[in-house]
Amino acid sequence: MSLFWIVIRQLAQIEAMAASKKVITREEWEKKLNNVKIRKEDMNKLVMNFLVTEGFVDAAEKFRKESGTEPDIDLATITDRMAVKKAVQSGNVEDAIEKVNDLNPEILDTNPQLFFHLQQQRLIELIRNGKIEEALEFAQEELAPRGEENQSFLEELERTVALLAFEDVSNCPVGELLDISQRLKTASEVNAAILTSQSHEKIQTS
Amino acid sequence: MPSSHPSSDLILHRLSSSDYEIKLKAIREIKNQIIGNRTKKLSYIKLGAVPSVADALATANSDSDFGSNLIVQSAAVLGSFACGVDQGVRAVLDAGAFPHLIRFLSAADEKVVDAAARSLRMIYQSKLAPKFDFYKEQNMDFLLSLLRSENENLTGLGAGVIIHSCETSDEQNILCQAGSLEKLISGLDGSINQRDASLESLATILKNNPEAVSKFAELQNGRALRSVIELTKDRYSRTRLLACLCLICIKNSSSCHLQDIGIKTKLIYILLELLDDSSQVGEEASFAFSSLVSGKEDLQKLAFEANAIDKFYNHLQNCALHPKRLEGIFLALAELCSKLECCRSKFISLQVLNLLISALTHDEANVRTAACKCLKSVSRSIKNLSAGYFMNERIVIPLVRLLSDLSTSVQVAALGAISNIVVDFTPDKSTFIQCGGIKELVQLTKSMDSSLRLNAVWSLRNMVFLADRMCKEAIFMELTVSSVASLICDSEPSVQEQALGLVCNFVDGCMDCVEFAFAEDGIILDAVGRQLWKFSKMEIGIQGMYVLSNIASGNEFHKEAIMQLLFPQAENGSHSLLSQYLQSNDSRLRTSAAWVIVNLTVPASPGAFDRVVKLRNFGIVSQIKRMISDSCMDVKLRARLAFGQINSFGDS
Numbered sequence: 001m002s003l004f005w006i007v008i009r010q011l012a013q014i015e016a017m018a019a020s021k022k023v024i025t026r027e028e029w030e031k032k033l034n035n036v037k038i039r040k041e042d043m044n045k046l047v048m049n050f051l052v053t054e055g056f057v058d059a060a061e062k063f064r065k066e067s068g069t070e071p072d073i074d075l076a077t078i079t080d081r082m083a084v085k086k087a088v089q090s091g092n093v094e095d096a097i098e099k100v101n102d103l104n105p106e107i108l109d110t111n112p113q114l115f116f117h118l119q120q121q122r123l124i125e126l127i128r129n130g131k132i133e134e135a136l137e138f139a140q141e142e143l144a145p146r147g148e149e150n151q152s153f154l155e156e157l158e159r160t161v162a163l164l165a166f167e168d169v170s171n172c173p174v175g176e177l178l179d180i181s182q183r184l185k186t187a188s189e190v191n192a193a194i195l196t197s198q199s200h201e202k203i204q205t206s
Numbered sequence: 207m208p209s210s211h212p213s214s215d216l217i218l219h220r221l222s223s224s225d226y227e228i229k230l231k232a233i234r235e236i237k238n239q240i241i242g243n244r245t246k247k248l249s250y251i252k253l254g255a256v257p258s259v260a261d262a263l264a265t266a267n268s269d270s271d272f273g274s275n276l277i278v279q280s281a282a283v284l285g286s287f288a289c290g291v292d293q294g295v296r297a298v299l300d301a302g303a304f305p306h307l308i309r310f311l312s313a314a315d316e317k318v319v320d321a322a323a324r325s326l327r328m329i330y331q332s333k334l335a336p337k338f339d340f341y342k343e344q345n346m347d348f349l350l351s352l353l354r355s356e357n358e359n360l361t362g363l364g365a366g367v368i369i370h371s372c373e374t375s376d377e378q379n380i381l382c383q384a385g386s387l388e389k390l391i392s393g394l395d396g397s398i399n400q401r402d403a404s405l406e407s408l409a410t411i412l413k414n415n416p417e418a419v420s421k422f423a424e425l426q427n428g429r430a431l432r433s434v435i436e437l438t439k440d441r442y443s444r445t446r447l448l449a450c451l452c453l454i455c456i457k458n459s460s461s462c463h464l465q466d467i468g469i470k471t472k473l474i475y476i477l478l479e480l481l482d483d484s485s486q487v488g489e490e491a492s493f494a495f496s497s498l499v500s501g502k503e504d505l506q507k508l509a510f511e512a513n514a515i516d517k518f519y520n521h522l523q524n525c526a527l528h529p530k531r532l533e534g535i536f537l538a539l540a541e542l543c544s545k546l547e548c549c550r551s552k553f554i555s556l557q558v559l560n561l562l563i564s565a566l567t568h569d570e571a572n573v574r575t576a577a578c579k580c581l582k583s584v585s586r587s588i589k590n591l592s593a594g595y596f597m598n599e600r601i602v603i604p605l606v607r608l609l610s611d612l613s614t615s616v617q618v619a620a621l622g623a624i625s626n627i628v629v630d631f632t633p634d635k636s637t638f639i640q641c642g643g644i645k646e647l648v649q650l651t652k653s654m655d656s657s658l659r660l661n662a663v664w665s666l667r668n669m670v671f672l673a674d675r676m677c678k679e680a681i682f683m684e685l686t687v688s689s690v691a692s693l694i695c696d697s698e699p700s701v702q703e704q705a706l707g708l709v710c711n712f713v714d715g716c717m718d719c720v721e722f723a724f725a726e727d728g729i730i731l732d733a734v735g736r737q738l739w740k741f742s743k744m745e746i747g748i749q750g751m752y753v754l755s756n757i758a759s760g761n762e763f764h765k766e767a768i769m770q771l772l773f774p775q776a777e778n779g780s781h782s783l784l785s786q787y788l789q790s791n792d793s794r795l796r797t798s799a800a801w802v803i804v805n806l807t808v809p810a811s812p813g814a815f816d817r818v819v820k821l822r823n824f825g826i827v828s829q830i831k832r833m834i835s836d837s838c839m840d841v842k843l844r845a846r847l848a849f850g851q852i853n854s855f856g857d858s
Contacts, residue, residue, distance in 0.1 A: 098238050105285060109290070
């Protein structure tokens with residue numbers, strides 16, 4: 001994603017020039033924008049980066065063949081990462097945790113927020129499936145200690161546990177936690193963490 | 207205390223099974239339970255899981271597929287126990303897993319190597335890891351092979367070992383000479399983790415080592431240094447912080463690198479911006495800031511102009527601050543206000559003092575210490591001291607309470623602040639006295655800890671400065687004559703110095719004050735005399751002489767007592783104490799001795815003539831005459847004054 005930042009930086013430079021209290025017309029602006037040259041190689045890398053991040057293995061392979069662009073990471077590792085993402089998206093959090101730990105045992109040990117969110121998701125799934133007894137036990141055994149270990153989780157913890165207080169969970173104030181979007185959010189977080197740990201991002205030397 | 211859960215009992219049972227399949231499954235289950243879960247880690251450690259896992263690791267056969275898997279899983283478990291949990295590190299080391307993990311670094315199976323390297327890296331993040339011996343050649347070979355590796359886990363481990371164990375400049379030099387700088391520099395172009403590890407380990411090697419810094423700066427024609435500077439703009443906050451820390455190490459060890467105003471300003475702005483980061487990076491940024499500006503007036507000025515004080519104040523106002531963050535901010539403010547009045551004024555005008563006062567009663571000792579240090583810096587403001595700004599109950603009451611804090615460092619820091627605050631120029635110290643401050647200070651002068659004794663005596667010395675008679679009496683009564691005498695003869699020279707300064711301030715002022723030195727058969731004066739003969743530090747001799755000088759400004763009895771002390775009956779010749787002082791190489795000592803003579807020879811005193819005769823007999827007068835052309839102005843002026851007085855009694 002570093003190419004993306006190069007583009008942003010270039011745009012920021014333009015912005016900085018504009019901020020020095022000069023007046024610039026729309027035409028001038030558009031002309032300056034058009035003059036920003038982004039090399040084709042950089043665009044290709046940006047596309048490849050997107051395909052890799054989102055996990056489109058086949059597309060990435062094809063793109064590599066057609067454009068000659070080398071991905072930043074080994075395409076074989078994408079499959080493992082996608083398996084984790086898919087597990088979270090389907091609500092199989094325990095499975096996802098096992099897979100992450102197999103990939104790299106450090107990730108969850110060094111990302112307390114991510115671990116908390118995964119535990120939170122587990123609780124949400126238990127509640128969704130109506131397993132209230134198990135959910136209560138889980139909240140006590142697994143989530144409460146997270147709050148003790150780290151005070152900044154307490155607020156989110158309270159919100160999640162509040163789900164247990166309502167009869168009609170999907171219509172309660174914290175009902176959005178049961179939404180699929182919550183799963184996607186957690187899945188995205190895991191995805192990012194795995195990517196960072198695998199990242200072989202190199203600096204462009206000038 | 208978590209009691210053992212029925213399921214964890216079961217797992218432990220399976221862990222010690224002789225069936226490898228069952229054992230592997232149990233290990234994997236433990237792994238998935240403890241990763242990320244500090245509470246579970248502590249629970250399993252208490253239940254004694256670590257030795258069983260370490261055994262499995264030790265006895266596994268790395269050549270078989272199954273064995274490899276067992277090693278990978280066991281190593282992951284042990285690494286997780288060690289991750290951020292000191293009891294875990296201890297348990298893993300005690301279980302004897304360390305040598306096996308090292309052994310597996312050279313396994314054929316890459317997965318085994320990775321697993322072992324990760325675990326070792328976790329262990330080396332803790333202070334409890336075994337110290338690496340850089341002096342052994344085979345160790346250095348091993349370390350270099352780690353740094354040379356293509357495997358990121360191995361290079362990371364190498365960096366981790368350096369960060370943990372490299373402490374002395376000899377060790378730094380060994381690493382430099384073995385070419386580790388070059389290896390680490392190549393890591394600056396690598397992945398995020400490699401860059402961070404390289405930055406941190408480079409900083410460890412370069413810290414306080416000018417030679418290593420020059421070597422580094424010359425490498426690749428300065429490209430390495432430029433790379434680090436570039437990294438201060440990296441998108442990851444942790445990398446920016448580590449790059450700044452590395453540059454600070456370089457800057458503080460070198461007089462020629464990174465001294466231009468551009469880089470100084472850049473570092474200040476980047477660190478101030480990093481404060482906003484909500485992760486641990488934000489906490490550490492203020493500590494980095496402290497080490498950047500500490501003792502450096504130019505940097506403090508630049509920081510002031512960058513509105514650093516406002517920024518820190520804004521952060522302080524966020525009430526849910528982690529104690530570590532509070533500590534960092536107060537320490538940074540303490541450094542900022544240590545020399546510059548503009549910073550102190552800003553501090554006071556922003557009303558940061560209110561937040562500081564509440565920090566004095568914080569639960570964490572480190573926060574209390576940091577707040578006191580900050581107060582010590584701010585109270586150096588003479589303008590505000592003389593306005594009596596600090597001598598009010600709001601500040602004095604909590605401060606005095608800290609004198610009996612359970613933590614010694616808090617006590618010492620509180621004493622530092624108090625010694626400044628009591629130097630207010632009003633003779634009325636009643637607020638302080640009413641809070642029981644004197645009792646606390648006197649109590650601390652009897653402490654076993656020398657830094658507590660020193661700072662307590664210092665505070666009392668400052669308190670007595672220009673104090674009125676009643677205040678002096680109150681303090682003197684509390685202290686008692688015998689303890690003053692014993693402090694003058696304390697085992698620590700710096701305590702002796704402060705004790706003499708204390709007496710000097712006691713006897714300064716009215717005639718009655720001089721009497722203090724003569725209380726209880728003059729044991730204090732005796733003690734002073736003894737120290738004058740055999741002082742170990744120049745400052746002690748100087749202080750002692752000024753005590754005599756102040757006493758000699760008293761009445762006839764006082765002056766005669768000084769003469770008696772300086773020229774004991776049996777003595778004759780030119781080896782008198784005074785004579786030696788007058789000939790000292792240290793101009794301050796000569797000045798102080800000259801003052802004594804000035805006060806002894808004041809013409810208006812009845813016994814002055816006899817004293818002058820005695821001084822002449824001991825050769826002092828001719829010495830004084832010579833000192834009129836002394837190189838030091840202070841000495842010259844006093845000598846001239848003394849000689850003028852002596853001359854008024856007739857020919858010399």
